[in-house]
Amino acid sequence: MTVKKLLLAGGALLVSASAASASGFQVNLGGQKNIGMGGVGVGLSLDQAAMFYNPGALAMVRENGVQVGFNAALARVSFRSDNSTPQRNLEKQVVFPFNFYASFGPKDAKYKFGIAAYTPYGSTLKYASDWEGRYALTEITLQAIYVQPTASYAITPTLSVGAGLTILAYGSVNLQKDIPLPTGTGHITLDGKTKTQFGYNAGIFFKPSEKLSVGVSYRSKIDATVDNGSVTYSGLPAAGSASAALINRSFTATNFTATLPLPAVANIGVGVTPNEKLTIGLDASLTFWSAYRTLDFGFSGNNGNAGTATDANTGLVGGSSLSSSKRYYQDALAFRLGGQYKVDDKLTVRAGASYDFTAVKDGYVGPETPDADRVILTAGLSYQVTEHFGVDASFLFEDFLKRTQTQAQLLDNGTTDRLAGTYKTQVYVPGIGLHYKF
């Protein structure tokens, strides 16, 4: 699989996405044209990005093509705690979600094949090193790249179906936090790569007339499992110092396992084309976040911090070989509306909006996903440089509604492993894409 190799090579630059552009740590940046239209696409057959939004629509995309899109997600997260401390700002990070599509198939055939690669989930957040939530989280990087070989078939001129095999080709997690120790503050880093896992993405597209199209699609859940991640510490008392034996014996683990669900998504969409110049899409999306119930880490290995290794002193982090943190996410709906207008043969302009409901219930908001209901506004344009080659630009602005949770809510829910306070996030995502049609 050369595409996978290619992606891994470019991984450092390209992978991941930030503070997401849909509920939870989901990223809805499937195609540059769609981004400009509020993220709609399930009921449309605009271009090869149909493989992401609705594989059933691929057979209805007339031309073959290759397209690639890059986005720069700039998240601005602010936090103010319950205590009388100043506002904390997330360290500014830019991450680069991307999408890549290529489709091929004989002209005028009823079928099309394609290959897609995109980043449907991800998050990169880095808090100030001394912020009050340091014992909950200081830094997280979640990355997931799906590669999706796809086939689509037009059963009739108005009805097509399609499906793709989704491959979690690359996934990684890096999670860091401080540990309160009586000798001062320690730090722990969990870092691991996910196993390759498989799922599917399937859809049906129905276009009864030139003016109307309807689509449904479903992308299955993939469990991102880290089997042999590494556990490293810093800030523990130096070996041989007065308190080392007492404290370090609780930190012997060298490895961890964990599973993070990348949940299923069901979509339904409608496309309306009142005239040749105007296309309007309306999507509703349901992400099955309720699959994310707890985040469990199992620790193993022995670094000898507790002396001679025994079963009892193996795999300990803070004296325990297991850690479980409640998530209990809820299924999250999103509504999206957008349109494009062909100004002339060369220029198309787009605009859209969406409203995404949060996946995280009150009292469960943690610094690794400071989720909230969000309003998204987008704009975009395409410029067709030649008959075959064009440029797509998009801009997405995402405003999270201010979200407050209290210590009482944390106590009620048994979620005191995070902190009380108010989060406010805004995300800016400029993006650019190139497409070549043939």
Next chain:
Amino acid sequence: MIKRTAPALALLGLAGCQPDIEAPSTSAGSADFSSYIAVGNSLTAGYSDGGLYREGQLSSYPSILASQFAKAGGGNFVQPLFTEAQSNGSGYLRLAGFTATGSPITANVTTNLAVRGGTAAAPLYTQFLDPVNNLGVPGIRMSDIQTVGYGSTLGNPYFERITPAAAAGQTYLQRVQATVASLKPTFFTEWLGNNDVLGYATAGGGANSITRTDTFTLKTNRILNVLVSGGAKGVVSTIPDVTGIPFFTTVGPSFRATLAAANVPSAAPFVYTTGILAPSATPGTNARVSTTLASIRDASGNGNLLLTLTASPYAGLYGRPTGKYWRDFYKQATGAYPTSSSDPVYNGFLRGMAVDTTQAFGQSTGNPFPSTLVLDGTEQTTVATATTAFNAALVAAANARNLAVFDAYAFFRTIAAGGYVVNAANNTTGYLSGYIFSLDGVHPTPRGYAIIANEMLKVINAKYGSSFQGVNANNYRGVVFPQ
């Protein structure tokens, strides 16, 4: 083209903007915090690690409260701080290290003290004679507030250091009265009464006495009358369950665990004395009780006997012929250790105590575990009864004056059971690594005081409709282990 992209460029410019979250407003509600005074004992003074020193004073709960009050009209708050040069004040315990088995080794801090005279047993401290808002006096009992000469050189050295020599006869109540007249407090906190039961408990019921409830009630009303006389509002705190502090919950469980690890059966004998230390003519006041190790409370809460933190140096001597406790006691009483095991004065003293140090310590009626190191069931009941009665008196007195009540009894019971989480870091009432209690096992650490201040602010907000926020308790230290 340019015209159309201009708005997009403007949006890109916005990408540098950080969303602002407004700071929650802080308001005083129906109370006035412009002049705040704190009345109380060691807890109010900021006593920690068995001593009063500058760092503890700076993180006393009244000092933290005053820093928050300052955000809604609160005024200057003066504490009788030790100077930087004498920052170690009375001296205190520090954690020097650990034994091979993980037991703490403590040491006394003896530099930069604020001792100006007196004797080693009864030192006098550098005075602070400016008017103070923090009238916390370590050691004071509710029953002491009308003791004449309590601020003299023969009285309480912590009260003496804030009492001008000319007013040496002044009682604590009179001092409070004078402070009310001069500083005209609009708000106060009152937390007295802990020592009226604590002293008895920490002495294992073997010394000291518990204040009579009628005396306690009378004096509670007197001091509150003085405090509200100028129309001030305030908070009255109840007395925590003293048997829930690490002073009583540390040695017993570790003693049981150590013996269990050494395969000593829990049915092995345990002999201790109850009541006052010395044998007495009155029957039953120095009873020797023979029971088994199983009656000492272990980590799971089984067993009823509580061993004091002061039992720590002696617990390991269980079963051995030893007179260590009595030699230490003798030194405390006379100022010197016995010259030898045949020292006639020392042997006379042992005979008076009816102790034979050649017998197995804690296993034989001839060499029992001393009463001062054990709080048994009867003594615990006595403590609990008094605590309940005192708290009833405090709450009734507060309610009668429409004051806020900080129920420290309920609060400390809650955190003893479930800990207290602050920003994803847990704090417990465990000794050393629980972060809340200092090395003396009785007094809070700066973190413990910060937690207390935060809880008091909640009570104040609820009662007076104010909107104070707490501090981030994690910024205050617990017991710091040596690196």
